[in-house]
Amino acid sequence: MMSPGSSLQQLRLREHQLFLALTIVVGILAGLSAVLFTVAIDWMTRLFFGLDPSMMRLFVVPVTVSLVTGALLAWVFPDVRGSGVPQTEAAYHLHNGVIPGRVPLGKFITGVLCIGSGHSMGREGPSVQIGAGLASLVGRWVPLSAARVKDLVPVGAAGALAAAFNTPVAAVLFALEEIIGDMNATLLGSTVVASVASVVVERSILGNEPLFRVPAYHLQHPIELLAYAALGIVGGAVSLAFYKSLLSARRLFMALPSWTRVWQPAVGGLFIGGLLVFSPQVMGVGYEYVDLALNGGLVFKTMMLLCVLKLVATTVSYSSGNAGGIFAPSLYIGAMAGGAVGTIVHRLAPGQTADAGAYALVGMGTLFAGIIRAPMTSVFMIFEITQDYQILVPLMVANLLSFLISRRFQPVPVYHALLQQDHVHLPSAATRVAPTSWTAADVMGPDMNFVSPDTSVQSLWEKSDGNGTSAFLVGTPERLVGLVTAQQLAAAMESGRCSNPIDSLLDPEIVHAHPDHRSETVLDRLAQSGGVLPVLSRDDAQRVVGVVTFADIMRFMRTRRAANANGARTLLEHATASMSRASHPQSGS
């Protein structure tokens, strides 16, 4: 008869084999979805704009379609706004890879409408979310274990990106670097399989045509690396400009009353319509203009203008809540900025430098490294596009500089910053990787005492004097407003602000922990908090799931010690029994 252990092992083996098979299926599905998404955007663009659209059409289409997408995004598919990459990361890290079935469908429909109607957004981000969503659906439908469903999400994302951008290696790296956040992930093999399956499907349908025609690349002179370094600095600056404007504009839109959300995409559409009348080149994904920049088809002034206009257009399209990504726009802006820098450099030293096209190419990677903050992906992506080894060194020089500048002035990567605006805090790499003795979830207590923000300093001071509490949570369990410490109250009393409400004392940055934070982080933050550390949900960083105090930690440590002692005793008894059985084999079980 089979023992329970061996049957469990067999079950695991079967699931492992099933997972491998599903990796291929998901890769193909993701590839198909990416191809279909691209084709649908093409169709929609042709339907909306025809071959040679009039000015009126250029203006009216984005506004009108955005009214429809605004309604869809507000009432039917509220979780598919924006790129899709941050949402996929959140699904992977915070929701065990569970992505509701309506997400890929909604993303497909709204993405096609938004990008097809001229919004300056990319198709790669939505493709990633659609691919990941399909993977999650398949994993749950089969069904796989929760851990395996989670593992399928980056696999689907890699497959979709590989097909959408026709760069299988960069897609694998993107999944590891951006979605999983760990280059040593055990899912490397699965993402590679899915990526290959997806690209095979994509090429068998669309042919093996590269996304861009790339001119032959040559480093003309070693001193030209200085020019690429300059491009890296410019790229870093432009990345920062894009980053800041995107987040600022989005903050502005998010600060508007909630009833305006349904109209916000149309406001973006109105702006984009006006811009398209002036410059139709910023419409949609815009890869044909990237191709032109790569092949010397644009002059300096045009490239400068398009760089600025695309940045503005993408900022407005994205921040107004439309569905579409920033992957393609970052490449577009990079190509224009790179082309402009290249034109100047080539004019100054024609003999020692390559044509503007080469700089446009490196510029694409540079902006990607600066904005998306995935340096390995950016290098391999351009390398895959050019298939030219010579470009690697200039590319690495420019990308590294852009990456460093961007990171220096904006430490949080753009996708994470976008999630933080939605009050979603992804775990850091350090939190994810190392095992720990205990986490905030282990020690936090359920006793949470909240006070209203309009409570006066005087009344809270009296309360604190009575019960000896060192800090108070302000707000409600669903919406934490801040934290006020006894020292802050004392200082306010001394300065005569007794009748002031306590929200006047609140710090805008709430010291907090998340349930998966390790002991070191919890202790460090507890010390900063004044003795009461709120533990906030990662997917809604305003919701309090518990509180950690020194007393909670002491209680947890005592309990664990007792449990360890019990465990040791049990182990000793078990060992004694085993020895006894060994010395008296006939004496039953």
Added chain:
Amino acid sequence: MLVILCALVAVGFMLTRAAAGANRALRLRDAAAWYETGEHRLADGQIEPAIRALRRATAINRDNRAYWLALASGLAADHQDDAARQVLLSVRAASPEDPEVNVRLARLEARQDDLAGAVRYYQNAVYGSWSGDKADTRRQVRIELIRYLLDQQQRGRALSELLVLSGNLPDDVKSQTEAGQLFLEAGDARRGLDHFRQALQIDPKNAAALAGAGEAAFEVGDYPSAQRYLRAVKSASSHVVDLLAVADFVLTRDPLRPGLSLRQRQERVMVGFRRALEALDECASKQPGNSGALESLRTEAGALEPDLAFERVRRTPETIDSGLNLIYRIEQRTAETCGHGTAFDRALLLIGRRYETERQ
């Protein structure tokens, strides 16, 4: 479950493939429409809209060579030579032996005075993979190369190409005449004359061949043939008339022509001498700044003139040589200083030059 999934994937693949195929057909149609618009605009001289349309065509359908070539034409017409070259080079990367692309590149390089580049692309075109019925086009490209080399004063290289051309010419008047003309321009009048004669064997009254043969014969110093061919040209150009006049003078005024008596020789020298002195005076009045050199020739002529009288010539016939030498030097000097004079002056120069050559 897995089987159902695989079936779904297979259906999805078919549907996506069908959708992508339909989309591709639509895109190709769009590209063709843009191309047509671009060609019309180009023909109407609306270069910028033409370029925009052709760029759209090439962006949608990158595989159509005709679209790229049309775009390159538009860019070249707009004097965007670098962009045009970039386009042509990208087409050439796919098929380096494409003669049409190479010719266009050669023309661009020629326009930018890059002799080496132009010749390289012309030669690539000439030796490119021409299809069977394009032999005539290949010849035309070679002729274009020869003309370019001649324009660039590369006579030696032009002659090398001409010799190859000469061996592959069809036996028709037009081709033979064209080759003869090119040889003439390259300075090989003898080979040129051969081609003109071949043309005349086919069509003895062909005016271009007659004029060419006359000029070639004139260049090789066969003035009787030159006279014969040039006289046969109907509705002759001023150049032909001019050449004929010079040839007539050479034949009627050459003192060294075989069969002449000493008196006839002396008379011809005297006629030439007087004309040379007239030319000298005319030139001196036109260019007073150069009067020093001309004056010394005038003095020399004054000293020689009495010796050219028949009585003295009869005693010392070598004086004819001195007379001829002076005539030649005077005509050479006046031609250098004041340009070529009358047909007679040029005839005297030719006679003198031949005499000097024979004497050396």
